[in-house]
Amino acid sequence: MAANGKNSQDRAETVLGDLSSLVSVLDDQSASRQRVSATVLFADICGSTQLFEKFGDWQARQIESHILDLLSAKTMQFDGTVIKTIGDEIMSRFPGAEDAVKAACEMQETVKSDPALTELIISIKIGLHHGQVLVEQDDLFGDAVNVAARMVSQAKADQIITTRETIGFLPEKLQQTTRNLGQAWVRGKQDEMEIFEVIWQEGGAGLTQLVNSRQQEEMRNLLFARLILEYRGEKIEVEPSAKTFSLGRGYRNQLVIDQEMVSRSHADIQFRQGKFILIDHSTNGTYLLLENGSRFFVRREEFTLHDRGYICLGHAIADDDADVIQYQCIHT
Secondary structure, three states: HHHHHHHHHHHHHHHHHHHHHHHHHHHHHHHHEEEEEEEEEEEEOOOOOHHHHHHHHHHHHHHHHHHHEEEHHHHHOOOOOEEEOOOEEEEEEEEOHHHHHHHHHHHHHHHOOOOOOOOOOEEEEEEEEEEEEEEEOEEEOOHHHHHHHHHHHHOOOOOEEEEHHHHHOOOHHHHOOOOEEEEEEEOOOOOOOOEEEOOOOOOOHHHHHHHHHHHHHHHHOOEEEEEEEEEEEEEEEEEEOOOOOOEOOOOOOOOEEEOOOOOOEEEEEEEOOOEEEEOOOOOOOOEEEOOOEEEEEEEEEEEEEOOOEEEEEEEOOOOOOOOOEEEEEEEE
């Protein structure tokens, strides 16, 4: 009995020791975490795949490394910190939006003017966002990081893209070098985000802003788009959204078509830049008949839906086919 009691006491002391160690580890981890306001910047080298195809692995990697060194130097010049490099992309953190935007402009100018890159016609694209981030073990986490990553995916070659929130942290003079690109659906966000381009080329802001005002009006009109689907007497309204509308044989789809020729996840409809895009993922493809009589077949590719017509999954459209989907695009 005495031995059993001693064993129980030993086990209890061991458990308490383990718990004490765990608490100590958690305390250390908590101390290493810090939530701060910062601007997160991603810069991505465009066309890196072509570099490797043209110059081979070793030389292409040397070119990438040289570009990343230039971007790192500009990060540090404007009080930024390089968090990490991911292949052909660099992720940096700045204390404020002004330093980040100035660094982004310098990055673009440096890549364009560097003598070693002149004949290679290299471009980079940059996205940035200011917000709260969680600093943990020399890495960054949080919504601001995700938004910044989405901004670089919105950017094209030679562009700097940011958000309305970030523009608000800039001095007025620097705000005047930006232009509003309107609302955009950003993956991972329920609502649209207002995005801006930073004009870094000297003398480029005036003309670009004039063109953009017309584009904004066109975009506002397009964003009031709706897509009406009619299937077996049921009408479904697909509104502009960042969410994907799915069609297929699987019961998890928004529109289920239980036919043998239809794949479980046959196709999606996405709303992008004012248009509804049908994206086929299927084995047997998707058939379309437009109002003007034109017929199309898509398989593992995209098709932009216009006006009105008919969609058939897995087989050609035939008269009196109950499984044909009628669609109508409406802009109001």
